Amino acid sequence: MSKQTLIVIGNGMVGHHFLEQFSQSPAADAYNIVVFGEEKQLAYDRVHLSEYFSGSSHADLAMGTADWYADQGIDLHLNEPVTGIDRDARMITTPKGEYPYDQLVLATGSYPFVPPIDGNDQEGCFVYRTLDDLDAIQASAQKAKTGVVVGGGLLGLEAANALKSLGLQAHVVEFAPRLMPVQLDDQGGALLRQKIEDLGVQVHTEKATTAIVPGSAARLRMNFSDESHLETDLIVFSAGIRPQDTLARACGLELGERGGIVINNQCTTSDPHIHAIGECALWNNFVFGLVAPGYTMARTLSAALNNDASAAFTGADISTKLKLLGVDVGSIGDAHAKTPGARNIRFHDEQAGHYRRMVVSQDGKTLLGAILVGDNGPYDTLLQYALNGIELPANPEALILPESEGGAPALGADSLPDTASICSCHNVTKGDICCAIDAGCTDLGGVKAETKASSGCGGCAALLKKVVDSELEKRGVEVCTDLCEHFPYTRQELFHLVKVNGIRTFRGLLKQYGKGQGCDICKPTVGSILATCWNEHILATDHVPLQDTNDTFMANMQKNGTYSIVPRIPGGEITPDKLIVLGEVAKQYNLYTKITGGQRVDLFGATLSELPEIWEKLIAAGFETGHAYGKSLRTVKSCVGSTWCRYGVQDSVGMAITLENRYKGLRAPHKVKMAVSGCTRECAEAQSKDFGVIATEKGWNLYVCGNGGMRPRHADLFATDLSDEELIRTIDRVVMFYVRTADRLQRTSVWMENLEGGLEYLKQVVLEDSLGIGEELEQHMADLVDTYQCEWKTAVEDPEKRKRFREFVNAPEQKDPVQQWTSERGQRRPVLEVVSS
């Protein structure tokens, strides 16, 4: 069977939307589709036209690409205006030839209305509709100082914004007594005028232009009916639109009294083979000058051409939310309270510049319309009430009152029904969004791509995000938990893969379970897992590139690229001789010296190449690395305990040293801190640590999963009156269970909060061995303790590893020029702002 031909005249936003819909529908196979566009460009976003002056190009504004049209098999004729329609022969004419059709779609849009004023066609007079218009305005503006927009409606104010962004002194001349007469009332219009004038745009209302003549100070002069006048270099007419119905008129289709191609509910004209959609169409004696109703017509027609009997256009919401010249303006439904019995609730804050009006039904239960000027904050909520007929709360005024006055009953994304329309441009409901999420979309971008929501006028972007966030949160478990783009696994899963398969290198794991080359997320994570499982030196050749710089160079990088050094001082106990060594080394290398919160000493300002020399000296004096750079055990803080303190009941220093020496070097998902207090006075602040031990008369109480820092958490009491052996065995098990099951960079406090079953579950696993892994955990810990090595000792003894510490491999004497110093309180510190020459 040979295909029929469907011709679309007009390649604007609505025509393009129709093609998107129709080309994906079953009926598309039955037609050859041919499109004629008058402009030389593909369909572009006219709603955001003024962005052209702030840097957007046609490509940015384009709705589709030539490739897309080709892929759909659509025959595209740009820059080829249609000049005639022969209804009897079912044929259209262009300057290039004649084309037969079976179905014809008119999507010819509208043209700007230019008031019939003498002199309105001279040089310096423009309209504001196409990219060509904008190019002409831009060229003229280069030689102009002032510009006037005739028309104070929505498009006129957009045009004024465009003139302003071209650097012109902009004026708006409006025939009516207020700005945006269709959408706003007098109060709202007055506030908008005040705000716009504050921005330097002059507004002239109730002005009827009688003639445009050459000016004296500027290019043109506008004479008004009240004898006043205004001089300007250019004029942009934006006084409304008229349906582009020239072709329809010439071929005798039924038109409205004031123009517009009459269509029925299926968007078909008086000729059953000809259809009209968008701004050229007249439905129910009404022309819609907004994109959303045009899109609805496009969808309706596409459905009707697919013989969908239910397809019907039954009007459209013409609510609008805009930012005009930076001022929020919103208008919803019956903004002028034309419904019989309608009542108003108004809030007007002249101080803050907010005007809000609600129009409610006689019984006060339904929101009919609204006006907002100055702040569109309540818009989304009000629109949902109006569109979905949601019953208003008992105190509806709270919806427009400032929040401080008693809390507006916010209409959360949760309380919207599934039928709630979120994006009216693309007719996307909350239900559609839920479907997209259930079908696998896990973020805002995915939902947008799948549903097209928020890709029309963009007014629903904030609401869409709320709905998506709320729905994703509800489905918590479905949110992507992949470690990064290279591994589709969680840290816990990777841990098991490494352990079970005996994988010993990052490359090996990547080859078997990942893709790509890795990144700064997965490399340190896997490095940590490998260290926990096999405890090989972190500077072994395979592991070097996995480490954060702090681990690689076993010191903490500071802002100027130098490092700080923290030797281990177990339990905070140090001999005078060792203290002297620290002082001597610090003095020799001119290191800034500070006592840390973890009862040790931090030495700042060592260069990369100084690190091994410094560590040679420290190791010779009996120091070990303090792992201040690692995701590993930091310190075990202690009070002085029963040895000296008259209140102490146990040797807290001795226990702290035992614990620190046992767990030092252990690689974990994040850093781990511990403390031991010698009595209940708790001078070591153990309850703010990952593992806190407090002495009792009978032994030790163990607290777990506490935290200080950014999100303090009081540790939970885990077990009481433990002996030394019981204490160590319990900590062994909890630590290993944490290391195996926690997420990347998850401290024990957050791990506990996310652990299903919480504290009780952890007690069962560790104290009652409910999983039967207690011994395995202990054995794993014992292996790690046995294979401990001081990373710095190994590094300084190995010439190959020391090579890593050359600042510039080819210039050992070269100093880093950005490391410059000054002195403060008797010590050296970096110059904060280094100006490089």
Place this chain on the structure above:
Amino acid sequence: MKARTCWEAVCTVDDLVADSGIAVWTEDGPVAVFYLPHRLPALFAISHTDPFSGSNVLARGITGDINGEPVVASPLYKQHFSLRTGRCLEDENVAVKVYPVLLDGDQIRLEVPVAQAASVAA
């Protein structure tokens, strides 16, 4: 007019660390040289100076790829820089200088600008 350049020998193959970076000092200041043995080309050179901190640290960052683009992450504030173009992935207005690099026998050479008049550092 194109500035004069030369191919300066900066280090040998033995100095490189697989999947990581090293820093060298050149006529043009500090440069980071990266060796990624699992891709072609395997050698990259970009400025060693982190534009966000002004410190010479980029050679000490973690290498990898983001959407296939070879990158290094600054060890200080973690921004990613393309090893091919020097562009910062988090801030399109920021980029670091990129140096052409080649392997000449066991010598690594970088193409660096030659100072107009020879100057002696004080």
